[in-house]
Amino acid sequence: xxxxxxxxxxxxxxxxxxxxxxxxxxxxxxxxxxxxxxxxxxxxxxxxxxxxxxxxxxxxxxxxxxxxxxxxxxxxxxxxxxxxxxxxxxxxxxxxxxxxxxxxxxxxxxxxxxxxxxxxxxxxxxxxxxxxxxxxxxxxxxxxxxxxxxxxxxxxxxxxxxxxxxxxxxxxxxxxxxxxxxxxxxxxxxxxxxxxxxxxxxxxxxxxxxxxxxxxxxxxxxxxxxxxxxxxxxxxxxxxxxxxxxxxxxxxxxxxxxxxxxxxxxxxxxxxxxxxxxxxxxxxxxxxxxxxxxxxxxxxxxxxxxxxxxxxxxxxxxxxxxxxxxxxxxxxxxxxxxxxxxxxxxxxxxxxxxxxxxxxxxxx
Numbered sequence: 001x002x003x004x005x006x007x008x009x010x011x012x013x014x015x016x017x018x019x020x021x022x023x024x025x026x027x028x029x030x031x032x033x034x035x036x037x038x039x040x041x042x043x044x045x046x047x048x049x050x051x052x053x054x055x056x057x058x059x060x061x062x063x064x065x066x067x068x069x070x071x072x073x074x075x076x077x078x079x080x081x082x083x084x085x086x087x088x089x090x091x092x093x094x095x096x097x098x099x100x101x102x103x104x105x106x107x108x109x110x111x112x113x114x115x116x117x118x119x120x121x122x123x124x125x126x127x128x129x130x131x132x133x134x135x136x137x138x139x140x141x142x143x144x145x146x147x148x149x150x151x152x153x154x155x156x157x158x159x160x161x162x163x164x165x166x167x168x169x170x171x172x173x174x175x176x177x178x179x180x181x182x183x184x185x186x187x188x189x190x191x192x193x194x195x196x197x198x199x200x201x202x203x204x205x206x207x208x209x210x211x212x213x214x215x216x217x218x219x220x221x222x223x224x225x226x227x228x229x230x231x232x233x234x235x236x237x238x239x240x241x242x243x244x245x246x247x248x249x250x251x252x253x254x255x256x257x258x259x260x261x262x263x264x265x266x267x268x269x270x271x272x273x274x275x276x277x278x279x280x281x282x283x284x285x286x287x288x289x290x291x292x293x294x295x296x297x298x299x300x301x302x303x304x305x306x307x308x309x310x311x312x313x314x315x316x317x318x319x320x321x322x323x324x325x326x327x328x329x330x331x332x333x334x335x336x337x338x339x340x341x342x343x344x345x346x347x348x349x350x351x352x353x354x355x356x357x358x359x360x361x362x363x364x
Contacts, residue, residue, distance in 0.1 A: 017056030021049045027090040027135050029077040036082025043074025043093040045156070047102070062109030070102045070156040086297055086326045086348040087146060091137040095157050096188035102156040104192070118162040120193060123179050124154035126163045127204040127224055128261045130286060138324040138350040139302055143261055143288040144226060147297045147326070151181045151228050151257060152202060159185050160193070161202075171212070176205045181230040200230025212275030217267035228257040232294030235332040245338040259290035270308065279309035298329040316358040323351045 013020055026044040031037070047070040054063030076093040078085045088094055105119030117126070124142030132140040140146075145154030153159055161179035168174060184197035206224035211217070233251035238244045244251055263286045270280015287301045304322030311317055328345040336344040358364045 017053040019051040023047050027092050029089050031081035039081035041075040041077040041080050043090050045092045046071045064107045066103050066105050068103035071099045072097050087137040091140040098188040099190045100156050101192050102158050113167040115165040120158040121161050127206050134352050136350050136352050139322045143286050143300050148290050148295050157185055172209045174207045202228045218272045219266040221264050223262045225260045232257045235296055236335050243338050245335045254293045257294050261288040282306045296332045299327045301325050318356050320354045325349050
């Protein structure tokens with residue numbers, strides 16, 4: 001956090017059941033070539049969080065209360081330089097420059113195998129989860145939210161939702177969730193919660209296997225699917241099932257939207273502790289396919305590596321390399337072809353190389 005363990009305040013609070021955090025993340029980008037203009041932009045996010053151990057403060061074993069507030073600010077290179085990208089080159093800019101209640105949920109563990117979570121949360125926190133160490137949105141967070149973000153809302157947007165997680169043994173688990181689909185949650189004014197405006201529910205399911213512990217190489221394998229009960233606009237046809245590009249009429253409404261995903265992370269070499277890789281090489285792959293009726297971007301695939309401990313004597317340094325492809329739905333491209341002079345969208349390829357180090361505990 002920004003203040004580390006200032007005057008041992010975090011330790012004192014932690015002993016009493018309060019785990020507090022404060023962070024600032026800044027991302028800068030410069031457009032060297034392409035787009036409409038050369039441009040340098042910076043954008044960032046402040047977040048304040050508190051996780052409360054209900055066993056320590058109320059005697060409720062297995063209970064956790066989480067509250068997180070975020071504030072995003074700055075400029076977006078994709079817009080300011082006229083890049084026309086499908087995925088933002090500064091992921092932290094997304095969802096508006098405003099203060100949000102990003103998390104306000106309660107989780108209860110029942111026995112050794114069941115967890116129930118309810119409150120203001122987002123599906124990407126628990127389903128198709130992936131880190132945000134890279135700056136390009138292609139390699140950050142839950143992929144479904146990058147493709148169909150008009151109804152799958154990732155961090156920092158919150159919505160009413162819940163998740164049931166069951167450990168089935170041997171590191172395997174299954175889980176299912178239900179989340180409100182409400183476009184009002186995307187508005188850029190501060191609010192604690194929305195009590196009206198829902199258009200449906202997002203219903204994800206996931207099965208996975210993780211290898212943790214202090215010996216061997218850690219790994220995580222997840223497969224999942226989702227279904228949304230909210231209606232969606234057809235990307236090609238109007239209400240009379242003719243091309244929108246020709247008629248200009250309102251789009252055909254499709255009932256139900258859906259998709260599938262898989263995400264893999266595996267340590268190949270090095271050491272691990274407490275379920276986390278400390279040194280060595282790790283690989284990852286993510287792939288997502290959304291329905292072709294309503295999704296303008298309908299699939300994404302990414303592949304990459306992390307190498308931890310690249311330079312001797314620098315604890316916590318990481319080298320990351322990733323490549324990815326985001327596809328424009330062929331049906332949406334068919335609509336482009338019907339308008340003379342309109343560029344036909346196809347696919348976007350992204351690549352990123354980064355190196356990070358942690359010179360002190362509170363700075364990366």
